[in-house]
Amino acid sequence: MPSGGDRHARDLIWGRKSDALRDLNRRRVLRAIMVSPGTQVNLAKFTNLSQATVSGIVQELQRENLVVVDGNDNERGKKVSLSNVRGVAIGVEVSYDTVTVAARRVDGDVDRVVVDWSGRGAEHGSQAWMRECVQLIGEVVRRTGLDETDIVAIGLGIPAAVDPRTSTISQVAWALDWERGMDPGARLQEHFPGVPVIMDNEANFAAYGEYLYGAGRGTETMLFVKSSTSVSAGLIIRGLIYRGRHGLASEIGHLVMDPLGVVCQCGNRGCLETAVGGARLVEQVRGAYVGYRVDLPNSLANIVERAKSGDLLCRRVLQDAGRNIGIALSRTCNLLNPEKVFIGGELGRAVELVIEPAIQTMRLHSLGGMFNYVAPMTVEASELGLKAGAQGALAYALTVHHIRPN
Ligand SMILES: [Zn+2]
Structure with missing residues (x-):
């Protein structure tokens, strides 16, 4: 497995503060490639940008040595993937009785995902699942050949409804020690300073995983x-x-x-x-x-x-x-x-x-x-079966455009 390049993927999509349209579009294309290396036609569809815009951005990224374009088809049919970039995306699915964590290098194939399980889910209390979660994240990241400083973003799927406007719990099962208004994503982020944590309901993420990778x-x-x-x-x-x-x-x-x-x-x-x-x-x-x-x-x-x-x-x-x-x-x-x-x-x-x-x-x-x-x-x-939620979580965390305030 390659050891990764010098540029940090996190800086490429989160580091720049410019809101200039060109910069926003560039980050949008980079995110799309991180979610799934693809042809320029597919990148245009995924980003809702014109093919000409995508093509211009891909050429710019090529000049900076950040992407490679390969394949024998015509220009727009060639596959665009990242190169010389270090980064790993993390997806977590907290269920009642398990925590599932998936890690995928953003410069790798979508199939090369490392997934691990723990038998301590939400019903064991938030202390227990949080501890399991942090430990599993460390383990799966190491198995991709990178380390925790290379985490680009974390998607956290939980067995509760999440208010899309506030990113807090809007309804939870009474059996769990969570409350309305809580923000488990912010608690997870305390263990990974500087890494955006994006939270949603776990079935929403499972659907997203099946849509993108299944x-x-x-x-x-x-x-x-x-x-x-x-x-x-x-x-x-x-x-x-x-x-x-x-x-x-x-x-x-x-x-x-x-x-x-x-x-x-x-x-x-x-x-x-x-x-x-x-x-x-x-x-x-x-x-x-x-x-x-x-x-x-x-x-x-x-x-x-x-x-x-x-x-x-x-x-x-x-x-x-x-x-x-x-x-x-x-x-x-x-x-x-x-x-x-x-x-x-x-x-x-x-x-x-x-x-x-x-x-x-x-x-x-x-x-x-x-x-x-x-x-x-x-x-x-x-x-994708039981891996759908964690895979959808990692993809969604790369896709969204807002960052939880640190
Ligand atoms: Zn009911």
Whole structure:
């Protein structure tokens, strides 16, 4: 693995203070190359700049020895990537029971990403996950051949809604020791002075990851449902994350399925999450097996494994979860009519057990044109799986134009 060049990527996109249009455009192109080395045509699409502007900037960057342009196609079809630049982007996904950290060198291929997990997520308290997070970041950065001084930006995905205007929590699960108005991103930044930390809901980042690096590439509208301990979703419209006024858009887990149902951690009743959330599924299987088996499943991952190896009860519980998700998705899709739907999180690992029943149910309850007309909507498992959130977080942290004040 190359050792990196002399120029720091962080200085290139954050260091300059000039707001002159040319400088803003230059930083925009640099960010786009850092997110994904690509052709000038793709860079123009990603940045919303004209091809002539991108071409001029790429020539300037070539003269400064900051990019290399290669490939045998015509000028605009050649791939532009960074050279002589040191930098690594970090993405963090905090879930209820895990912290996932991804690191990718901004001068490398998008596939060369280092990902690591820890078993201490949000439910262990903010002290615990923050400590795990800082340690994992150090480890994955070293595995890219760089060190912490080379971190360009950190994206932090959390299992709570984040107000897009204030970057603070607008709603959180009551089970966690977080409060409305809190800013965990600022706390993480204390460990990495000078590095911008960009925070959002973890399902929003998972959707963004799938859109940029997974099976969602090139889609106009896509919905990503993350179904693990909690159930949430992210919506991408023309390359942008749709958040809504308070960051509460796409909260599919809290669509009411049964107004008289079980009380949900959000304070309402009968939400989708009370039917298909990880804890509920584990409870169902354990309840049915009480008195019969000693090795009761203790996690959703455990249930998925057992179902795959033929356990009939675990299979039934997952199939029912799929049907419930299908009902919630038909309502959502009748409202949004997306091009593609992805199911990720733990349940995304059980394609024929969860996704097939979900599709069958959607065919019964969605408007038929979505499935039967030209270029029908597709519903499939996430390609990036459990890595989607951390990868989307690192990409988004490179993309945004504002910096959290230090
Ligand atoms: Zn709820």
